[in-house]
Amino acid sequence: MRGSRPEQASLTKDTDLSQTDETRRVIESMVDGLNDHRIGDIGEFFAETFRWFGNQGCGTKVGLEEFQRNWQKPFQAAFSDKVCVDEARLYMGEWAAAFGHQTAKHTGTFMGVAPTNQTVEIRYMDFWKVQNGKIVDNWVMVDFPHVLSQLGVDVFDGEGWEAFDIHQKTPPAPAQSH
16 A cells, blocks of 8 residues: 555664674674584574574474474485585675575485486575574575476476566566556
């Protein structure tokens, strides 16, 4: 509705910019740790009670142990030779964000797809909140539909909007466009 706006950016409105360098240190060290495939000692970077909020298909993890058991281990069981490349990182106080991609070999079952030994690209975005030298919250978007597409599975059953981009289908439009 025009003129009516919900509050925006409530989580970052009181950001302490003096924390930017510490946040950068934590995030850069954590990314190195993940690229080294560390699991057991990853608590060096994450608070014991941190929250990991993933998109559909990834799930939500509460606490370090749940993250290790329900994300890190299944991910490493499905993919080997993983290399993570953040294409961009932003830091602002106790907040950080990144987007990038991983390349990995599909060597274990992934979402019901048997291993193919195919190298895939896994695109992602991460948003982190760091307090007292540890990540306390992590919002994540991992492009699992793209990964599955590379493995021959179309989760959109031909209804993905990529069909508009390549002119296979005509995109609908609202009755009144402004």
